[in-house]
Amino acid sequence: MTDLISENLQNKTGLVIDGAMATELEKRGVDTNNDLWSATALIENPEAITAVHKSYFQAGADIAITNTYQANISEFMKMGMTKKEGQDLIIKAVKLANKARVDYFRLLHKEDRDVRAAHPLIAGSVGPYGAYLADGSEYRGDYQLSEKEYFDFHRSRMQLLDKAGVDLFAFETQPNFDETKALAHMLKLDFPDQHAWMSFSIKDPETLCDGTPLQQAIKYFNIFDQISAIGVNCTTLENIEPAIKNIRAVTKKPIVVYPNNGDIYNPETKTWKANRQAETFTDLTPKWLDAGAQLIGGAVEQHPKTYNK
Template sequence: MNDALTRLLAQRSTVVLDGAMATELEKLGVDTSGPLWSALAMRDAPEAVLNVHRAYFAAGADVATTNTYQANQEAYRRAGLSEDESAEMVRIAVRLAIRAREEYEAATGRHGLVAGSIGPYGAYLADGSEYTGAYTLTNKEFRAFHRPRLRLLLEAGVDVLALETMPQGPEIRALLGLLAEDAPDVPAWLSLSVRDDGGALRDGTGLEDVADWSRECPQLRLLGVNCTGMETATTALSLLADLTGLPLVVYPNSGESYDAAAKTWSTSGGNTGLGDNLLARTLPAWEELGARAVGGCCRTTPAQIRALADAVGQAAV
């Protein structure tokens, strides 16, 4: 399948992903404290979302990830939006990312991609369960939950689907089945939420099981891990490297710890002292393990993506 992501992977030694959306929105004065996190920004502050995408492209990112991680129809309806308004939020998110991509290409001649973010059911629950996987739905119920957003992302024109921060086996199986049903010609990546030792999903599902399921999904272009600490991400990549022939994707957090009850981040411990070089410093080790797409997740910044892009450029010379 000669899709846009495959072409980009062929053109770049390492594809540079973007970083955190909510962190940058907060710096611009956008309230992300509610259950929908940053997902109401398409209604309340669309220009801020656009500016975050612009900042990451300006920093050297090859991919803009839509602000739809938590933007599902059930959550919007629970917040009082109509069905039409809920659908429009997803469309706006894609349009903003596409606009930033087009501006970037017009200014630089460098073509980026738009990845449609699909977060787990746990993100809808807004209780931190993307870090536990402690929820249960049937395969049919998982597909019914994810289908509306997936279809809206495709209709709005994303280049690739990003199934990200996935903490449990049954949901992954349902999503891979949904891809085959509803998006058989669309490339995707699958990024996992893993335990602190990096050896299994949050619900205890083994990485070898995920690798087996991934082999049955020809649309997957990348397999990896996100939304975890640097060391855990590296450990998980080292395990996945022995389990899959797919190129790997990695985009860890800044090193801060998240309190799901208080919805706050703390800076005690972790890797926050590495500053702008947080991601760039570990790039060689990740590339050695087979990573072909690298970026940042929660609390990472355009400055860190810029340092990462610079390191990728230097390595490619």
């Protein structure tokens, strides 16, 4: 398969990734304070997921991330579903994103199409094992499985996302270096025609949450052609610019960043506290572009087309 990120970046300064799913679902009345988090809406309110995806396309997003970060077969079965029902929900997540894409883009005028990405993408979200634990581990990375155990945990979801037609995988909020190595190895072995971006969860601009130096992790993935972009997400706005500079120093891959909006997240209660002192995406995005970022997301308070050139 063609590397669609590189293809879309050929004549553009950057690509716009969508923003938070759970926050927008909560605005639509979905209760995400449970182990399934935003994946709850796959069961209770799938129309809200399509509406969120469509709203981001309307705001200028070039890439939609499927609502599968917390969705996995094991968790669905723990809730009393059959394996088949869990599988169907993951496929459904891709179909909801694609419906939003089709519904929105078929209404665009030609001049609008010309300024958008040549092929708006759907990225299949693959969250870390720590997200399944639902205890904040994706912000600590303090767990250790064998490579086979990581394979066994991630394979079924990735197979379903691939079967449903995602354009690439989004390995996101990854705090554990060994887990990311396993994901890249499985991508090469089991999905040789697919691509992915790798986005780390970091505790500071130099360090993954599990203590691995960020530059060490970045360098490791330089040899993986299927890793189309690399970066960080779900971290503070202040961490982004220095993290981009650290990443750019050791790789030529496109850099992906999609931080939090400045509010403070409590992973135990899965709630956010407003931070009125935080800088805005409007102020910071030009700095991130200048530092070398090419895929940027996470913003909901500005029109993304302001940096989609």
